[in-house]
Amino acid sequence: xxxxxxxxxxxxxxxxxxxxxxxxxxxxxxxxxxxxxxxxxxxxxxxxxxxxxxxxxxxxxxxxxxxxxxxxxxxxxxxxxxxxxxxxxxxxxxxxxxxxxxxxxxxxxxxxxxxxxxxxxxxxxxxxxxxxxxxxxxxxxxxxxxxxxxxxxxxxxxxxxxxxxxxxxxxxxxxxxxxxxxxxxxxxxxxxxxxxxxxxxxxxxxxxxxxxxxxxxxxxxxxxxxxxxxxxxxxxxxxxxxxxxxxxxxxxxxxxxxxxxxxxxxxxxxxxxxxxxxxxxxxxxxxxxxxxxxxxxxxxxxxxxxxxxxxxxxxxxxxxxxxxxxxxxxxxxxxxxxxxxxxxxxxxxxxxxxxxxxxxxxxxxxxxxxxxxxxxxxxxxxxxxxxxxxxxxxxxxxxxxxxxxxxxxxxxxxxxxxxxxxxxxxxxxxxxxxxxxxxxxxxxxxxxxxxxxxxxxxxxxxxxxxxxxxxxxxxxxxxxxxxxxxxxxxxxxxxxxxxxxxxxxxxxxxxxxxxxxxxxxxxxxxxxxxxxxxxxxxxxxxxxxxxxxxxxxxxxxxxxxxxxxxxxxxxxxxxxxxxxxxxxxxxxxxxxxxxxxxxxxxxxxxxxxxxxxxxxxxxxxxxxxxxxxxxxxxxxxxxxxxxxxxxxxxxxxxxxxxxxxxxxxxxxxxxxxxxxxxxxxxxxxxxxxxxxxxxxxxxxxxxxxxxxxxxxxxxxxxxx
Numbered sequence: 169x170x171x172x173x174x175x176x177x178x179x180x181x182x183x184x185x186x187x188x189x190x191x192x193x194x195x196x197x198x199x200x201x202x203x204x205x206x207x208x209x210x211x212x213x214x215x216x217x218x219x220x221x222x223x224x225x226x227x228x229x230x231x232x233x234x235x236x237x238x239x240x241x242x243x244x245x246x247x248x249x250x251x252x253x254x255x256x257x258x259x260x261x262x263x264x265x266x267x268x269x270x271x272x273x274x275x276x277x278x279x280x281x282x283x284x285x286x287x288x289x290x291x292x293x294x295x296x297x298x299x300x301x302x303x304x305x306x307x308x309x310x311x312x313x314x315x316x317x318x319x320x321x322x323x324x325x326x327x328x329x330x331x332x333x334x335x336x337x338x339x340x341x342x343x344x345x346x347x348x349x350x351x352x353x354x355x356x357x358x359x360x361x362x363x364x365x366x367x368x369x370x371x372x373x374x375x376x377x378x379x380x381x382x383x384x385x386x387x388x389x390x391x392x393x394x395x396x397x398x399x400x401x402x403x404x405x406x407x408x409x410x411x412x413x414x415x416x417x418x419x420x421x422x423x424x425x426x427x428x429x430x431x432x433x434x435x436x437x438x439x440x441x442x443x444x445x446x447x448x449x450x451x452x453x454x455x456x457x458x459x460x461x462x463x464x465x466x467x468x469x470x471x472x473x474x475x476x477x478x479x480x481x482x483x484x485x486x487x488x489x490x491x492x493x494x495x496x497x498x499x500x501x502x503x504x505x506x507x508x509x510x511x512x513x514x515x516x517x518x519x520x521x522x523x524x525x526x527x528x529x530x531x532x533x534x535x536x537x538x539x540x541x542x543x544x545x546x547x548x549x550x551x552x553x554x555x556x557x558x559x560x561x562x563x564x565x566x567x568x569x570x571x572x573x574x575x576x577x578x579x580x581x582x583x584x585x586x587x588x589x590x591x592x593x594x595x596x597x598x599x600x601x602x603x604x605x606x607x608x609x610x611x612x613x614x615x616x617x618x619x620x621x622x623x624x625x626x627x628x629x630x631x632x633x634x635x636x637x638x639x640x641x642x643x644x645x646x647x648x649x650x651x652x653x654x655x656x657x658x659x660x661x662x663x664x665x666x667x668x669x670x671x672x673x674x675x676x677x678x679x680x681x682x683x684x685x686x687x688x689x690x691x692x693x694x695x696x697x698x699x700x701x702x703x704x705x706x707x708x709x710x711x712x713x714x715x716x717x718x719x720x721x722x723x724x725x726x727x728x729x730x731x732x733x734x735x736x737x738x739x740x741x742x743x744x745x746x747x748x749x750x751x752x753x754x755x756x757x758x759x760x761x762x763x764x765x766x767x768x769x770x771x772x773x774x775x776x777x778x779x780x781x782x783x784x785x786x787x788x789x790x791x792x793x794x795x796x797x798x799x800x801x802x803x804x805x806x807x808x809x810x811x812x813x814x815x816x817x818x819x820x821x822x823x824x825x826x827x828x829x830x831x832x833x834x835x836x837x838x839x840x841x842x843x844x845x846x847x848x849x850x851x852x853x854x855x856x857x858x859x860x861x862x863x864x865x866x867x868x869x870x871x872x873x874x875x876x877x878x879x880x881x882x883x884x885x886x887x888x
Contacts (some may be wrong), residue, residue: 188369
């Protein structure tokens with residue numbers, strides 16, 4: 169069975185091996201079992217029913233929620249030489265009858281339908297039509313839409329339980345990318361699946377880099393980002409229709425070609441925008457969440473949220489529209505607490521307090537994610553019930569430079585303010601109280617307290633940062649309701665009594681990462697290959713990525729295949745595509761290699777990609793030189809820090825540069841056993857650049873500055 173499955177996978181789809189849980193899912197479907205498959209966007213869900221459809225006798229019926237999704241998947245299947253069609257409202261009655269006749273004749277392997285076909289007056293007619301077909305398989309895509317606990321409930325999905333009632337012996341596979349445990353159970357119950365196999369693949373998308381940024385000058389920051397990504401396709405999400413139009417207009421004013429998309433546009437206009445985007449004729453779309461669910465576009469390089477989504481499931485699914493080809497992509501969210509306040513007004517459901525409570529809880533979890541001081545990826549994976557390390561190396565937190573600051577006194581002021589005001593208020597009130605706000609919302613009696621106004625020396629944002637870290641480190645608690653009142657706990661009192669220090673981790677923003685690992689490829693050849701692909705796409709009137717995906721072109725430009733047998737080893741080139749498009753791509757590769765005297769590099773396929781170290785080291789900065797001169801006079805580090813009004817960790821960071829250059833020796837700063845302990849943690853973590861994963865392996869008394877010093881010593885030892 170496995171060999172047959174692999175043969176179909178290679179012949180029809182051009183892949184040599186299965187991903188995630190694909191193999192087990194397909195095997196269960198072929199055995200006639202009902203299946204619930206939860207896989208991340210871009211994880212290859214569609215192959216889980218498309219491949220069985222090719223192996224089973226008869227037709228597979230696929231329920232898909234959006235017209236665009238149907239067309240896109242049918243186009244992709246036809247590009248692979250697979251007979252598929254859809255029936256939806258965009259077709260005339262004659263066109264629909266023609267497709268139905270093809271299905272009756274047995275000339276289709278997959279037929280896509282909207283769930284609405286099983287509702288209303290035509291439902292009995294369509295059920296009778298399906299009975300005539302005797303389907304071999306039912307596939308229900310975006311299955312979370314059946315659950316009122318999910319993030320995209322669609323009442324018409326409730327009718328889909330009819331499949332198990334009318335076709336009890338036909339396997340049903342339900343698929344979704346984002347469903348928490350409650351939603352998973354709801355899917356199984358509402359579809360009435362019989363003894364289903366449940367497969368949950370990892371929710372991790374390692375090629376997506378996550379960033380949360382403050383919503384200050386968001387449009388200006390977006391413009392700056394887009395100017396640095398002129399050749400990349402991307403989606404910008406906004407909450408309202410008016411916002412999509414306004415943002416797109418402002419981007420065009422800044423010289424960036426952008427179009428808007430929302431449900432208020434007529435079908436022809438929406439289709440036109442979608443087609444421009446699919447064919448890479450327009451790179452940037454500003455849209456409401458209605459956009460993207462129906463597009464299987466593999467080369468979306470970024471997803472930007474101008475506004476905060478309503479829940480983590482929606483956020484995860486929308487960010488998952490980036491990087492479906494496995495290449496490095498960005499997910500950027502501009503966060504404002506004001507967005508949370510706006511969203512609270514929209515999530516209340518009249519007459520349904522239970523559903524409203526679920527929506528409010530999901531919104532609070534979204535807010536917690538945005539304000540979380542830790543690894544973004546870990547938070548997302550934990551939300552979906554998956555364990556992960558505390559460091560991913562590819563989110564804004566894990567890529568930041570961190571340094572410690574003793575904030576015990578300020579923490580005591582904050583905790584005292586919470587205690588003296590009766591532990592009855594949220595963070596906003598406490599911060600206003602500490603900063604001595606004259607606002608009428610401050611209780612007049614509280615203005616008489618000693619702690620009123622003792623926090624004027626810190627900005628509002630600094631107090632917010634401290635509260636987040638106190639909560640994150642367990643030194644403070646808050647109630648789990650809409651008002652989130654701050655409460656003291658036993659650990660709070662340890663700080664108030666001076667029994668516990670509070671170390672505040674300060675985060676310095678770092679530029680968005682360029683991937684450490686890059687394939688070495690022929691850039692000029694890649695441009696030529698894209699032109700070849702575009703010629704095929706224009707000729708067939710399909711999006712370019714339906715011919716072959718970007719990662720396939722990247723492999724071609726890297727490994728330079730010289731024969732058709734070698735071409736078949738390139739991801740995405742199955743027998744059908746090699747036969748249909750192979751000669752065009754092969755001619756381009758061979759001509760380029762002949763002109764540049766290059767040979768096939770296929771023997772390097774699956775190469776080990778090694779981190780490229782910077783050869784040239786930057787010169788020491790002025791502030792580093794000042795710290796060095798003061799150290800050479802014999803001043804202790806803490807005195808240098810005090811005189812320069814800097815933290816000890818910052819001074820240690822300055823001097824670490826000179827350990828790396830060889831001008832200073834690490835033995836001048838710490839004993840040998842401490843150095844060896846840190847070096848051991850560096851080796852254990854596998855890191856010589858990121859500090860956080862190393863810090864997590866060491867005792868609290870070892871500072872970030874000491875780790876920086878040891879890292880520079882380690883790098884120097886490696887080079888010598």
